[in-house]
Amino acid sequence: MTHELGHAVHEYVSKKYGELGREKSCAQAETASIFAEQLVFAALLKAETDSKHRFILLAKHIEEMIAKTYRQIAFYRFEDMAHIERTNGEVSAQRLQEMFKSVMDNYLGPSVDTTGVEFICAGIHHFFEYDYYVYSYCFSCCVVNSLYEVYKSGTVANFAEKCMDMLTDSGVENYCSALAKFGIDATSPTFWQDGMRLFEQELSELETLEADIMKRTYINLEKKATH
Ligand SMILES: [Zn+2]
Incomplete structure (x- = not known):
């Protein structure tokens, strides 16, 4: 709901330029929605004091980032493989499934049983309706993480x-110049690495919480055993 609310706010404010100015890249659209998600997630996490609940919130957020x-x-x-292969002629459904399974095997690694995963490609409508749209989620996730770091640092006045x-x-401004106003250089490789720092921070908090929960569970079990 928060994700779609981010899109709604974006649509609303961009009406200033009329119909033509409303045309924006997918990556910019997803930045609005993912930033809204990030703000709500941070507020939920801040308000939560129970370590088990914090663990669940963080684990869910990390899974979403993955x-x-x-x-x-x-x-x-x-998608790239499919488009390249299509230049040589028609690609069968079976071949599309083979290609999809091979990338998913690569992504999930040997510990996950990917039997049947090949059929999922037919259900992802982005492949058929918006070429390469999938990439904008990854792009926007990194942009949002970096933007959020800037927001937390308080170094940019009037951030909101x-x-x-x-x-x-x-719809009318170049993405790089828009981000430059926040002191972000989208052309630098370190910008993308910075975007993953939030991921790292959340993962280390999750590991600390897990160790704490395990320790307390062990102490409780020991207490029960001695009674
Ligand atoms: Zn979206």
């Missing part, structure tokens, strides 16, 4: 207003 980055990159690789301006102008 789905937005690694999974979408796997989808992108499948600037964010709304970026969304308003997204």
